[in-house]
Amino acid sequence: MKKVMLYPLWLRIWHWSNAILFLVLILSGISMHYSATNELFLSFDVAMYTHNIAGILLSLFFGIYLIMNIVSGNYKHYIPQIQGIVDRMIKQSIYYVYGVFKGHDHPFHTSEKLKFNPLQQLTYFAIMFFLLPVILISGWLLMFPELAPENVLGMGGVWPMAILHIVVGFFLSLFMFGHIYLATHGETPTANFKSMIDGYHEIHEHHSPSLVINAGNIDEYGDDSKKIDLHDDYEVHKEGDADYNPETKVIKK
DSSP states (O other): EEEEEEEEEHHHHHHHOOOHHHHHHHHHHHHHHHTOOOSSSSSSHHHHHHHHHHHHHHHHHHHHHHHHHHHTGGGGGGSOOSTHHHHHHHHHHHHTTTTTTTTTTSSSSOSSSSOHHHHHHHHHHHIIIHHHHHHHHHHHHHHHHSOOEEEEEEEHHHHHHHHHHHHHHHHHHHHHHHHHHHHOSSTTTTHHHHHHHOEEEEEEEOOEEEEEEEOOSSSEEOOOEEEEETTOOOOOOOSTTTTOOOSSSSSOO
16 A cells, blocks of 8 residues: 555645535525525625625635646546547446445546546546636626626626526535545545545555457457456556566456
């Protein structure tokens, strides 16, 4: 087993700040939405003030997140390899709905080259680069309604922005609680949470196999019993490499 630094300090600070702000926005948003009938968590005035401040901070942190992703190259982890993406998504989905309850091994292990599995890549990409910008922009337009379009689909510009803000906020809330649940599916229920505190991820030996082959085509290959999809969990060795052994199919690092 070895530890690798996967989550730098800036990413961990952003992650936990984002989580806290999202919880504040959910609670204050619900209080504002139902303030006419019942003051759930906060009074309307306090909820509105809290919601606006948290939204401004969320926008600021999102801007820093975008800049740091570009500077560090971390954005590459969100971009899935298109070839074979459907098969990989199906494999990951089967694991989530069935394999995880049967103790099956995770089909895509976290590594320095592959932080996220295929479903995570597509979900995080949609969340971070589409839904989050939508809810931030719509929130700013609600805070400054004079900037909103005067008419959208025959309605006043503020009303469609409010509906969009609420709908996207609902889906982001579902994602947040689903994200917390799926984070418990690490080596231990708390392993992924610990990784987002100290930045280190533990890679166990059975997660880092090296496959030895003697063919030049590495798009897909076999181990004499089944076909294996090539992904970053495997280190491919070919004839001519120093550690090539034609009699060995799989070696543990």
